[in-house]
Amino acid sequence: MIQDTSSQDVILDNHNLKFSINKILILLSILSLVIIFLFKGFSNWLASDRTVAKARIQIATVKRGQFTRDIALQGIIVAANSPKLYAPAIGNITLLAKPGEFVKKGDLVAVLNSPELTNRLQQQQAKLDSLEIELERKKINTKKEKIKSRQKIQLEKVVLDAAEREMRRAEKSIKIKAISLLDYEKAIDDLKRSKLKHTFAIEQAALENENLAFEIKTAEFEKNQYALLVDNTSRLVKELKMLAPVSGIVGSWSVEQKSAVSINQPLLTIVDLTQFEVEIDIPENYADKIGLGMPVYVQYNQQKYPAKISTISPEVKQNIVKARAKFTATPPPGIKQNQRVYSQVILEEKNNVLFLPRGSFVQHHNGRKIFVVKNNIALLRDIQTGSSSIDKIEVISGLNAGEQVIISNTDFVKNASTLTIKE
Secondary structure, rough: OOOOOOOOOOOHHHHHHHHHHHHHHHHHHHHHHHHHHHHHHHHHHHHHEEEHHHOOOOHHHEEEEEEEEEEEEEEEEEEEOEEEOOOOOEEEEEEOOOOOOEEEEOEEEEEEEHHHHHHHHHHHHHHHHHHHHHHHHHHHHHHHHHHHHHHHHHHHHHHHHHHHHHHHHHHHHHOOEEEOHHHHHHHHHHHHHHHHHHHHHHHHHHHHHHHHEEEEHHHHHHHHHHHHHHHHHHHHHHHOEEEEEOOEEEEEEOOOOOOOOOOOEEEEEEOOOOOOOOOEEEEHHHHHOOOOOOOOEEEOOOEEHHHHHHHHOOOEEEEEEEEEEEEEOOOOOOOOOOOOEEEEEEEEEEEEEEEEEEEOOOOOOOEEEEEHHHEEEEEEEEEEEEOOOOOOOEEEEEOOOOEEOOOOHHHHOOOOOOOEEEO
16 A cells, blocks of 8 residues: 655644745845846946046036136235435435335435536526626616606706797787797797607607616516526435435335436335235236226235226236236235235126036037036036136036036046946
């Protein structure tokens, strides 16, 4: 008789069976997730053209806000007011203020010994004195001539009065025939002659007065003209003692002590320490973009100080245009003349503008395309950029705020349009 297999059967516990099934389902789920993840990564790897390490690229976020277009330029600190003293004449100079010495406005800083100028003043003063004496002499002579003219008029008046009396006597006598007709006519002629002499004496006196007044006026004009010459020479002699035009520090000497100098030769410079400006070197291609009054930020000791463009040179030298920026607030403490600083010239300011940090990505596609990063996948996208500043580039279209882009140079990926970024 054949026995069955019942003796070999084992009765299984339902609880253990359910636990085994759940365990299998969990393992299958985990395996499925791993397969999906691997498939997705494998698919991305297949879809990408290149794979790059994240450490090799620089990723930045597109932002929206205020955009400032500016340029960074080098400059030097210069004194806004640094007058230079010049020799007013030929002579020997004695410099009294040493370089680096502080002087106040009006202090004596140099003396010029000029015998030629001093002698010229003495000669001109003597000539002026002689002209004044000559003028006084002419005034006295004028008074004499006026007295003579007045005397002549009065004498002719006396003769005229006598002729008129003689005429009246002749008229009465001719009526009674006490005198002859010839004597009567002679009385008429004497009266006419006396009137003419009196009239001519008055006219001659008036003309003589005009002539005397003209001579005095001419002498006064000559004297005044020479007085101006003496005043000018006196001013030059006074300027031989040179005073400080401003309070400040004496700069370098332009001549040696006790040396002979020529007229208008520079002697020394006085630097006014209360007013400083920044002399900026502007490249020629930016010259037409910078105008008077533009804001400038001067960087000194890691701080920025506001200023504005005050002057711009009208000429170009060695592809550089010189400009000066004047501080609008308190200048940086401790600055010195000829000290080099960096200046940030503000060309344009915009609000609510998309921008991204400036990077070398523009070298690959001339700033017209950029890689946009999402989930470690970078896709090449067309964009349009606008103005650029020291650290920002304006985005006109093609990007949205919050998106991440590769701003480093991507020349090494050549013509790839999709990149996979590895950690």
